[in-house]
Amino acid sequence: MFAKRVSIEQVEEGNDLAPKFDADGLIACVTTAAKTGEVLMLGYMNAEALQKTIETGEAHYYSRSRKVLWHKGATSGLVQKVVEMRIDDDQDAVWLRVAIPGDASCHVGYRSCFYRSVPTGAPADQIELTFEEKEKMFDPKAVYGDAPNPTIL
Numbered sequence: 419m420f421a422k423r424v425s426i427e428q429v430e431e432g433n434d435l436a437p438k439f440d441a442d443g444l445i446a447c448v449t450t451a452a453k454t455g456e457v458l459m460l461g462y463m464n465a466e467a468l469q470k471t472i473e474t475g476e477a478h479y480y481s482r483s484r485k486v487l488w489h490k491g492a493t494s495g496l497v498q499k500v501v502e503m504r505i506d507d508d509q510d511a512v513w514l515r516v517a518i519p520g521d522a523s524c525h526v527g528y529r530s531c532f533y534r535s536v537p538t539g540a541p542a543d544q545i546e547l548t549f550e551e552k553e554k555m556f557d558p559k560a561v562y563g564d565a566p567n568p569t570i571l
């Protein structure tokens with residue numbers, strides 16, 4: 419489906435898409451908001467998710483917890499439209515710049531999955547997370563119902 423990796427020159431300087439999947443068959447994907455540059459999430463794609471993302475222009479990931487192809491936003495409507503897709507130098511990481519209706523991406527209700535900051539410069543067992551997003555963009559219960567996320571713990 420993708421080009422075979424034959425040389426460093428091909429991978430780093432060429433025009434072939436020759437992604438490197440890890441031992442689990444996955445490639446990391448960082449996703450940012452095209453409009454603001456804000457980091458929204460870090461996900462993983464298998465070959466099928468990468469192919470679907472390229473062919474549909476909508477972000478697809480592989481859910482490591484559920485072990486299924488994951489069309490982001492299929493349930494919530496918060497589909498990620500790919501504005502630009504990039505691959506890094508050694509082609510083992512993808513960067514998606516996306517547009518999302520309502521600008522919310524995180525299933526917890528926030529814009530970004532990275533809605534809390536971790537203070538530095540103090541003993542690591544004494545720090546408290548700081549909420550950088552003060553308000554949710556949507557109510558997850560209204561979108562997903564009352565069922566708790568079974569995959570998180």
Ligand SMILES: [Zn+2]
Pocket residue numbers: 459523524525526530531
């Ligand atoms: Zn999230």
